[in-house]
Amino acid sequence: MIRILLAEDQGMVRDALATLLDLEPDLEVVAQVSAGDQVVPVALGANPDIALLDIEMPGLDGLAAAAALRAALPACRVLILTTFGRPGYLRRAMESGASGFLVKDGPVGQLADAIRRVLRGERVINPALAAAALSAGPNPLSARERDVLAAAADGSTVTDIARQLHLSHGTIRNYLSSAIQKTGARNRVEATRTAHEHGWL
Amino acid sequence: MIRILLAEDQGMVRDALATLLDLEPDLEVVAQVSAGDQVVPVALGANPDIALLDIEMPGLDGLAAAAALRAALPACRVLILTTFGRPGYLRRAMESGASGFLVKDGPVGQLADAIRRVLRGERVINPALAAAALSAGPNPLSARERDVLAAAADGSTVTDIARQLHLSHGTIRNYLSSAIQKTGARNRVEATRTAHEHGWL
DNA sequence: CATGACATCTGACAGTTGTCACACGGAGTC
Protein backbone atom coordinates (compact mmCIF):
# COMPACT_ATOMS: atom_id res chain seq x y z
CA MET A 1 0.00 0.00 0.00
CA ILE A 2 1.50 3.35 -1.05
CA ARG A 3 0.82 6.04 1.58
CA ILE A 4 0.17 9.47 0.05
CA LEU A 5 0.10 12.99 1.44
CA LEU A 6 -1.84 15.40 -0.76
CA ALA A 7 -1.24 19.16 -0.56
CA GLU A 8 -3.54 21.33 -2.68
CA ASP A 9 -5.37 24.50 -1.73
CA GLN A 10 -8.49 24.16 -3.85
CA GLY A 11 -10.73 22.02 -1.69
CA MET A 12 -12.78 20.55 -4.50
CA VAL A 13 -9.74 19.56 -6.52
CA ARG A 14 -8.06 18.07 -3.48
CA ASP A 15 -11.16 16.11 -2.58
CA ALA A 16 -11.62 14.85 -6.12
CA LEU A 17 -8.02 13.71 -6.50
CA ALA A 18 -8.02 12.06 -3.10
CA THR A 19 -11.19 10.16 -3.89
CA LEU A 20 -9.90 8.91 -7.21
CA LEU A 21 -6.49 7.92 -5.83
CA ASP A 22 -8.18 6.03 -3.02
CA LEU A 23 -10.09 4.04 -5.61
CA GLU A 24 -6.82 2.55 -6.83
CA PRO A 25 -6.17 -0.72 -4.99
CA ASP A 26 -2.54 0.01 -4.15
CA LEU A 27 -2.86 3.68 -3.22
CA GLU A 28 -4.04 5.27 0.00
CA VAL A 29 -4.30 8.98 0.78
CA VAL A 30 -3.31 9.17 4.44
CA ALA A 31 -3.26 12.95 4.83
CA GLN A 32 -4.56 16.06 3.10
CA VAL A 33 -3.44 19.64 3.68
CA SER A 34 -4.43 22.93 2.11
CA ALA A 35 -1.39 25.11 2.87
CA GLY A 36 2.32 24.73 2.37
CA ASP A 37 3.27 25.29 5.98
CA GLN A 38 1.14 22.33 7.07
CA VAL A 39 3.06 19.87 4.93
CA VAL A 40 5.96 19.08 7.27
CA PRO A 41 4.02 18.92 10.57
CA VAL A 42 1.34 16.69 9.08
CA ALA A 43 3.86 14.50 7.28
CA LEU A 44 5.72 13.89 10.53
CA GLY A 45 2.52 12.47 11.97
CA ALA A 46 1.24 10.56 8.94
CA ASN A 47 4.57 9.27 7.67
CA PRO A 48 3.68 9.07 3.97
CA ASP A 49 5.74 7.35 1.28
CA ILE A 50 5.16 10.19 -1.14
CA ALA A 51 3.90 13.77 -1.01
CA LEU A 52 1.94 15.30 -3.89
CA LEU A 53 2.55 19.03 -3.69
CA ASP A 54 0.79 21.77 -5.61
CA ILE A 55 3.05 24.78 -6.21
CA GLU A 56 0.45 27.54 -5.92
CA MET A 57 -0.52 27.36 -2.26
CA PRO A 58 -0.96 29.87 0.57
CA GLY A 59 1.59 29.99 3.34
CA LEU A 60 4.61 28.26 1.91
CA ASP A 61 4.63 27.45 -1.79
CA GLY A 62 4.99 23.86 -2.89
CA LEU A 63 8.65 24.24 -3.89
CA ALA A 64 9.67 25.57 -0.50
CA ALA A 65 7.54 22.91 1.18
CA ALA A 66 9.33 20.27 -0.89
CA ALA A 67 12.72 21.42 0.35
CA ALA A 68 11.52 21.49 3.96
CA LEU A 69 10.01 18.04 3.62
CA ARG A 70 13.16 16.55 2.12
CA ALA A 71 15.08 17.85 5.11
CA ALA A 72 12.59 16.67 7.71
CA LEU A 73 11.65 13.31 6.19
CA PRO A 74 14.26 12.17 3.68
CA ALA A 75 12.52 8.85 3.09
CA CYS A 76 9.44 10.58 1.71
CA ARG A 77 9.47 11.18 -2.04
CA VAL A 78 8.10 14.39 -3.51
CA LEU A 79 6.01 14.73 -6.64
CA ILE A 80 5.30 18.32 -7.69
CA LEU A 81 1.89 18.87 -9.26
CA THR A 82 1.26 22.22 -10.87
CA THR A 83 -0.97 24.15 -13.21
CA PHE A 84 1.90 25.93 -14.92
CA GLY A 85 4.66 24.13 -16.79
CA ARG A 86 7.25 26.85 -16.34
CA PRO A 87 10.86 25.90 -16.93
CA GLY A 88 12.02 27.78 -13.82
CA TYR A 89 9.54 25.84 -11.69
CA LEU A 90 10.89 22.54 -12.93
CA ARG A 91 14.44 23.65 -12.27
CA ARG A 92 13.63 24.77 -8.75
CA ALA A 93 11.63 21.62 -8.10
CA MET A 94 14.62 19.44 -9.00
CA GLU A 95 16.91 21.60 -6.88
CA SER A 96 14.49 21.15 -3.98
CA GLY A 97 14.89 17.39 -4.25
CA ALA A 98 11.63 16.49 -5.99
CA SER A 99 11.46 13.11 -7.72
CA GLY A 100 8.85 14.13 -10.24
CA PHE A 101 7.15 17.09 -11.85
CA LEU A 102 3.68 16.75 -13.31
CA VAL A 103 1.54 19.36 -15.03
CA LYS A 104 -2.19 19.26 -14.20
CA ASP A 105 -3.00 18.75 -17.79
CA GLY A 106 -3.28 15.12 -18.68
CA PRO A 107 -5.81 12.58 -17.36
CA VAL A 108 -5.92 11.44 -13.74
CA GLY A 109 -4.49 8.05 -14.68
CA GLN A 110 -1.22 9.82 -15.41
CA LEU A 111 -1.06 10.85 -11.77
CA ALA A 112 -1.46 7.37 -10.31
CA ASP A 113 1.05 6.13 -12.83
CA ALA A 114 3.57 8.81 -11.88
CA ILE A 115 3.18 7.96 -8.20
CA ARG A 116 3.98 4.31 -8.82
CA ARG A 117 6.95 5.14 -10.99
CA VAL A 118 8.39 7.55 -8.44
CA LEU A 119 8.04 4.89 -5.74
CA ARG A 120 9.97 2.47 -7.94
CA GLY A 121 12.79 5.02 -7.90
CA GLU A 122 12.21 6.57 -11.30
CA ARG A 123 12.20 10.30 -11.95
CA VAL A 124 9.03 11.44 -13.65
CA ILE A 125 9.39 14.52 -15.83
CA ASN A 126 7.65 15.64 -18.95
CA PRO A 127 10.37 15.38 -21.62
CA ALA A 128 9.24 18.49 -23.50
CA LEU A 129 9.35 20.51 -20.31
CA ALA A 130 12.77 19.18 -19.39
CA ALA A 131 14.09 20.21 -22.77
CA ALA A 132 12.59 23.66 -22.38
CA ALA A 133 14.12 24.06 -18.94
CA LEU A 134 17.54 23.07 -20.19
CA SER A 135 17.45 25.20 -23.31
CA ALA A 136 16.11 28.23 -21.42
CA GLY A 137 19.24 28.33 -19.28
CA PRO A 138 19.44 29.35 -15.67
CA ASN A 139 17.73 32.23 -13.93
CA PRO A 140 19.49 35.41 -15.11
CA LEU A 141 18.40 37.50 -12.15
CA SER A 142 20.59 37.95 -9.11
CA ALA A 143 19.15 37.38 -5.64
CA ARG A 144 18.71 41.08 -4.99
CA GLU A 145 17.15 41.70 -8.37
CA ARG A 146 14.62 38.99 -7.60
CA ASP A 147 13.85 40.53 -4.22
CA VAL A 148 13.32 43.94 -5.69
CA LEU A 149 11.28 42.73 -8.63
CA ALA A 150 9.09 40.64 -6.35
CA ALA A 151 8.56 43.62 -4.07
CA ALA A 152 7.63 45.78 -7.06
CA ALA A 153 5.07 43.29 -8.36
CA ASP A 154 2.20 44.53 -6.20
CA GLY A 155 2.48 48.14 -7.35
CA SER A 156 4.81 49.40 -4.65
CA THR A 157 6.76 52.55 -5.49
CA VAL A 158 10.54 52.73 -5.39
CA THR A 159 10.36 54.49 -2.02
CA ASP A 160 8.17 51.71 -0.58
CA ILE A 161 10.58 49.03 -1.70
CA ALA A 162 13.56 50.97 -0.38
CA ARG A 163 11.96 51.17 3.05
CA GLN A 164 10.91 47.54 2.96
CA LEU A 165 14.35 46.19 2.03
CA HIS A 166 16.35 48.83 3.94
CA LEU A 167 18.12 49.99 0.81
CA SER A 168 18.58 53.36 -0.76
CA HIS A 169 16.22 54.82 -3.31
CA GLY A 170 18.90 54.81 -6.00
CA THR A 171 19.91 51.22 -5.37
CA ILE A 172 16.37 50.04 -5.93
CA ARG A 173 16.21 51.92 -9.19
CA ASN A 174 19.46 50.32 -10.30
CA TYR A 175 18.28 46.80 -9.49
CA LEU A 176 14.98 47.41 -11.22
CA SER A 177 16.77 48.78 -14.23
CA SER A 178 19.06 45.77 -14.55
CA ALA A 179 16.18 43.35 -13.97
CA ILE A 180 14.25 45.11 -16.72
CA GLN A 181 17.16 44.77 -19.10
CA LYS A 182 17.90 41.16 -18.24
CA THR A 183 14.29 40.20 -18.88
CA GLY A 184 14.19 42.18 -22.10
CA ALA A 185 11.26 44.20 -20.81
CA ARG A 186 10.41 47.87 -21.17
CA ASN A 187 9.33 48.53 -17.59
CA ARG A 188 8.91 46.79 -14.24
CA VAL A 189 5.44 45.47 -15.05
CA GLU A 190 6.60 43.67 -18.17
CA ALA A 191 9.69 42.49 -16.30
CA THR A 192 7.53 41.02 -13.54
CA ARG A 193 5.36 39.28 -16.09
CA THR A 194 8.14 37.62 -18.02
CA ALA A 195 9.98 36.68 -14.84
CA HIS A 196 6.83 34.97 -13.62
CA GLU A 197 6.25 33.24 -16.93
CA HIS A 198 9.74 31.76 -16.78
CA GLY A 199 9.39 30.81 -13.13
CA TRP A 200 12.19 33.15 -12.12
CA LEU A 201 10.31 34.53 -9.16
CA MET B 1 -30.54 11.23 -16.02
CA ILE B 2 -29.10 14.74 -15.79
CA ARG B 3 -26.94 15.54 -18.81
CA ILE B 4 -23.90 17.65 -17.98
CA LEU B 5 -21.43 19.68 -20.03
CA LEU B 6 -18.17 20.34 -18.20
CA ALA B 7 -15.90 23.24 -19.20
CA GLU B 8 -12.60 23.47 -17.37
CA ASP B 9 -9.14 24.07 -18.76
CA GLN B 10 -7.02 22.02 -16.36
CA GLY B 11 -7.19 18.57 -17.85
CA MET B 12 -6.59 16.66 -14.64
CA VAL B 13 -9.22 18.59 -12.73
CA ARG B 14 -11.70 18.19 -15.55
CA ASP B 15 -11.06 14.49 -15.79
CA ALA B 16 -11.35 14.03 -12.03
CA LEU B 17 -14.60 15.93 -11.74
CA ALA B 18 -16.09 14.16 -14.73
CA THR B 19 -15.20 10.76 -13.32
CA LEU B 20 -16.68 11.53 -9.94
CA LEU B 21 -19.86 13.02 -11.36
CA ASP B 22 -20.30 9.99 -13.60
CA LEU B 23 -20.18 7.80 -10.50
CA GLU B 24 -23.41 9.41 -9.29
CA PRO B 25 -26.36 7.33 -10.47
CA ASP B 26 -28.43 10.25 -11.73
CA LEU B 27 -25.65 12.28 -13.36
CA GLU B 28 -23.98 11.87 -16.73
CA VAL B 29 -21.20 13.99 -18.22
CA VAL B 30 -22.07 14.09 -21.90
CA ALA B 31 -19.43 16.57 -23.05
CA GLN B 32 -16.15 18.06 -21.89
CA VAL B 33 -14.41 21.15 -23.24
CA SER B 34 -11.23 22.95 -22.28
CA ALA B 35 -11.82 26.41 -23.72
CA GLY B 36 -14.64 28.94 -23.46
CA ASP B 37 -15.20 29.28 -27.17
CA GLN B 38 -15.95 25.56 -27.50
CA VAL B 39 -18.86 25.71 -25.07
CA VAL B 40 -21.63 26.79 -27.43
CA PRO B 41 -20.69 24.64 -30.45
CA VAL B 42 -20.30 21.52 -28.32
CA ALA B 43 -23.46 22.23 -26.34
CA LEU B 44 -25.47 22.48 -29.56
CA GLY B 45 -24.42 18.95 -30.39
CA ALA B 46 -24.61 17.38 -26.95
CA ASN B 47 -27.74 19.15 -25.76
CA PRO B 48 -26.93 19.12 -22.01
CA ASP B 49 -29.37 20.00 -19.21
CA ILE B 50 -26.73 21.96 -17.38
CA ALA B 51 -23.29 23.42 -18.11
CA LEU B 52 -20.59 23.61 -15.45
CA LEU B 53 -18.35 26.49 -16.45
CA ASP B 54 -15.03 27.44 -14.95
CA ILE B 55 -14.36 31.19 -15.17
CA GLU B 56 -10.62 31.12 -15.78
CA MET B 57 -10.38 29.58 -19.23
CA PRO B 58 -8.52 30.39 -22.44
CA GLY B 59 -10.44 31.75 -25.39
CA LEU B 60 -13.67 33.03 -23.93
CA ASP B 61 -13.94 33.22 -20.14
CA GLY B 62 -16.67 31.31 -18.36
CA LEU B 63 -18.84 34.36 -17.80
CA ALA B 64 -18.86 35.32 -21.45
CA ALA B 65 -19.45 31.68 -22.38
CA ALA B 66 -22.41 31.62 -19.99
CA ALA B 67 -24.04 34.57 -21.71
CA ALA B 68 -23.46 33.05 -25.14
CA LEU B 69 -24.87 29.71 -24.01
CA ARG B 70 -27.98 31.28 -22.49
CA ALA B 71 -28.63 32.94 -25.84
CA ALA B 72 -28.00 29.84 -27.94
CA LEU B 73 -29.62 27.21 -25.70
CA PRO B 74 -32.03 28.82 -23.25
CA ALA B 75 -33.14 25.48 -21.84
CA CYS B 76 -29.65 24.69 -20.59
CA ARG B 77 -28.92 25.87 -17.06
CA VAL B 78 -25.55 27.33 -16.15
CA LEU B 79 -23.56 26.69 -12.99
CA ILE B 80 -20.41 28.77 -12.62
CA LEU B 81 -17.53 27.03 -10.92
CA THR B 82 -14.55 29.14 -9.95
CA THR B 83 -11.42 29.30 -7.87
CA PHE B 84 -12.00 32.87 -6.80
CA GLY B 85 -15.01 34.03 -4.82
CA ARG B 86 -14.91 37.60 -6.05
CA PRO B 87 -18.03 39.69 -5.59
CA GLY B 88 -17.76 41.14 -9.09
CA TYR B 89 -17.63 37.65 -10.58
CA LEU B 90 -20.82 36.65 -8.81
CA ARG B 91 -22.54 39.81 -9.98
CA ARG B 92 -21.48 39.27 -13.57
CA ALA B 93 -22.41 35.61 -13.39
CA MET B 94 -25.93 36.48 -12.33
CA GLU B 95 -26.19 39.14 -15.04
CA SER B 96 -25.10 36.53 -17.58
CA GLY B 97 -28.03 34.34 -16.60
CA ALA B 98 -26.27 31.76 -14.43
CA SER B 99 -28.41 29.72 -12.04
CA GLY B 100 -25.65 29.05 -9.56
CA PHE B 101 -22.21 30.12 -8.46
CA LEU B 102 -19.94 27.70 -6.67
CA VAL B 103 -16.44 28.24 -5.35
CA LYS B 104 -13.99 25.34 -5.83
CA ASP B 105 -13.52 25.14 -2.13
CA GLY B 106 -15.86 22.67 -0.52
CA PRO B 107 -16.03 18.93 -1.10
CA VAL B 108 -17.07 17.37 -4.39
CA GLY B 109 -20.40 16.32 -2.90
CA GLN B 110 -21.32 19.98 -2.85
CA LEU B 111 -21.01 20.05 -6.61
CA ALA B 112 -23.36 17.15 -7.28
CA ASP B 113 -25.78 18.64 -4.79
CA ALA B 114 -25.65 22.03 -6.46
CA ILE B 115 -26.32 20.46 -9.86
CA ARG B 116 -29.45 18.72 -8.59
CA ARG B 117 -30.71 21.83 -6.89
CA VAL B 118 -30.20 23.97 -9.98
CA LEU B 119 -32.10 21.39 -12.04
CA ARG B 120 -34.98 21.62 -9.57
CA GLY B 121 -35.12 25.34 -10.37
CA GLU B 122 -33.30 26.61 -7.31
CA ARG B 123 -30.57 29.21 -7.42
CA VAL B 124 -27.41 28.04 -5.71
CA ILE B 125 -25.27 30.79 -4.25
CA ASN B 126 -22.96 30.92 -1.27
CA PRO B 127 -24.81 33.23 1.18
CA ALA B 128 -21.64 34.88 2.47
CA LEU B 129 -20.54 35.66 -1.06
CA ALA B 130 -23.96 37.02 -1.97
CA ALA B 131 -23.83 39.35 1.03
CA ALA B 132 -20.35 40.51 0.07
CA ALA B 133 -21.44 41.17 -3.50
CA LEU B 134 -24.40 43.22 -2.36
CA SER B 135 -22.53 45.23 0.24
CA ALA B 136 -19.61 45.90 -2.09
CA GLY B 137 -21.88 47.81 -4.43
CA PRO B 138 -21.65 47.85 -8.20
CA ASN B 139 -18.56 48.19 -10.36
CA PRO B 140 -17.42 51.82 -10.06
CA LEU B 141 -15.48 51.79 -13.32
CA SER B 142 -16.99 53.00 -16.55
CA ALA B 143 -16.72 50.84 -19.67
CA ARG B 144 -13.86 52.86 -21.09
CA GLU B 145 -11.99 52.90 -17.80
CA ARG B 146 -12.22 49.11 -17.74
CA ASP B 147 -10.91 48.87 -21.30
CA VAL B 148 -7.97 51.09 -20.57
CA LEU B 149 -7.11 49.46 -17.27
CA ALA B 150 -7.29 46.02 -18.82
CA ALA B 151 -5.03 47.13 -21.65
CA ALA B 152 -2.56 48.55 -19.13
CA ALA B 153 -2.41 45.36 -17.09
CA ASP B 154 0.30 43.70 -19.18
CA GLY B 155 2.75 46.57 -18.87
CA SER B 156 1.76 48.46 -22.00
CA THR B 157 2.68 52.13 -22.06
CA VAL B 158 0.20 54.94 -22.54
CA THR B 159 1.26 55.25 -26.16
CA ASP B 160 0.67 51.51 -26.76
CA ILE B 161 -2.81 51.68 -25.31
CA ALA B 162 -3.63 54.80 -27.27
CA ARG B 163 -2.70 53.07 -30.53
CA GLN B 164 -4.52 49.91 -29.53
CA LEU B 165 -7.80 51.64 -28.65
CA HIS B 166 -7.54 54.40 -31.26
CA LEU B 167 -7.68 57.14 -28.66
CA SER B 168 -5.47 60.08 -27.91
CA HIS B 169 -2.55 59.94 -25.53
CA GLY B 170 -4.17 62.42 -23.15
CA THR B 171 -7.47 60.60 -23.05
CA ILE B 172 -5.77 57.39 -21.96
CA ARG B 173 -4.03 59.24 -19.18
CA ASN B 174 -7.32 60.73 -18.04
CA TYR B 175 -9.04 57.33 -17.93
CA LEU B 176 -6.14 55.78 -16.10
CA SER B 177 -6.13 58.61 -13.63
CA SER B 178 -9.81 58.29 -12.86
CA ALA B 179 -9.58 54.51 -12.64
CA ILE B 180 -6.73 54.88 -10.18
CA GLN B 181 -8.76 57.25 -8.06
CA LYS B 182 -11.92 55.18 -8.17
CA THR B 183 -10.03 52.11 -7.01
CA GLY B 184 -8.26 54.05 -4.29
CA ALA B 185 -4.89 53.05 -5.72
CA ARG B 186 -1.67 54.97 -6.14
CA ASN B 187 -0.78 53.85 -9.66
CA ARG B 188 -2.05 51.68 -12.47
CA VAL B 189 -0.50 48.50 -11.09
CA GLU B 190 -2.29 48.80 -7.77
CA ALA B 191 -5.44 49.81 -9.62
CA THR B 192 -5.27 46.69 -11.78
CA ARG B 193 -4.74 44.54 -8.72
CA THR B 194 -7.68 45.82 -6.73
CA ALA B 195 -9.91 45.83 -9.80
CA HIS B 196 -9.05 42.17 -10.34
CA GLU B 197 -9.58 41.31 -6.69
CA HIS B 198 -13.07 42.77 -6.82
CA GLY B 199 -13.86 41.12 -10.13
CA TRP B 200 -14.23 44.49 -11.87
CA LEU B 201 -12.24 43.44 -14.89
C1' DC C 1 46.94 38.77 -6.94
C1' DA C 2 44.17 40.12 -10.85
C1' DT C 3 39.69 39.56 -12.65
C1' DG C 4 34.95 39.44 -12.48
C1' DA C 5 30.42 39.13 -10.32
C1' DC C 6 27.57 41.01 -6.87
C1' DA C 7 25.85 44.42 -3.44
C1' DT C 8 25.63 49.06 -2.34
C1' DC C 9 25.61 54.01 -3.03
C1' DT C 10 25.40 58.95 -5.53
C1' DG C 11 24.13 62.39 -8.92
C1' DA C 12 22.37 63.70 -13.39
C1' DC C 13 19.34 63.35 -17.46
C1' DA C 14 15.38 62.28 -20.30
C1' DG C 15 11.19 60.17 -20.62
C1' DT C 16 6.78 58.50 -18.62
C1' DT C 17 3.07 58.94 -15.51
C1' DG C 18 -0.50 60.96 -12.60
C1' DT C 19 -3.18 65.09 -11.70
C1' DC C 20 -5.73 69.05 -12.76
C1' DA C 21 -8.43 72.55 -15.13
C1' DC C 22 -10.93 73.10 -18.86
C1' DA C 23 -13.50 72.18 -23.21
C1' DC C 24 -17.33 70.01 -26.24
C1' DG C 25 -21.00 66.85 -27.66
C1' DG C 26 -24.34 63.07 -26.71
C1' DA C 27 -27.51 60.45 -23.74
C1' DG C 28 -30.49 60.09 -20.00
C1' DT C 29 -33.21 62.11 -16.06
C1' DC C 30 -35.95 65.15 -13.18
Added chain:
DNA sequence: GACTCCGTGTGACAACTGTCAGATGTCATG
Protein backbone atom coordinates in the same frame (compact mmCIF):
# COMPACT_ATOMS: atom_id res chain seq x y z
C1' DG D 1 -34.74 72.77 -20.38
C1' DA D 2 -31.30 72.29 -16.75
C1' DC D 3 -28.52 68.79 -14.83
C1' DT D 4 -25.52 65.02 -14.65
C1' DC D 5 -22.72 61.33 -16.38
C1' DC D 6 -19.92 59.53 -20.05
C1' DG D 7 -16.63 59.77 -23.87
C1' DT D 8 -13.24 62.46 -25.91
C1' DG D 9 -9.75 65.92 -26.32
C1' DT D 10 -5.89 69.71 -24.95
C1' DG D 11 -2.16 71.80 -22.32
C1' DA D 12 0.55 72.34 -18.19
C1' DC D 13 2.90 70.87 -13.96
C1' DA D 14 4.97 67.91 -10.55
C1' DA D 15 6.33 63.46 -9.38
C1' DC D 16 8.04 59.14 -10.53
C1' DT D 17 10.80 55.99 -13.45
C1' DG D 18 14.49 54.10 -16.26
C1' DT D 19 19.25 54.75 -17.72
C1' DC D 20 23.94 55.84 -17.30
C1' DA D 21 28.56 56.79 -15.46
C1' DG D 22 30.88 56.34 -11.81
C1' DA D 23 32.32 55.03 -6.91
C1' DT D 24 33.36 51.58 -2.97
C1' DG D 25 33.60 47.13 -0.81
C1' DT D 26 33.18 41.88 -0.51
C1' DC D 27 33.94 37.40 -2.22
C1' DA D 28 35.22 33.59 -5.17
C1' DT D 29 37.97 31.79 -8.92
C1' DG D 30 41.55 31.20 -11.73
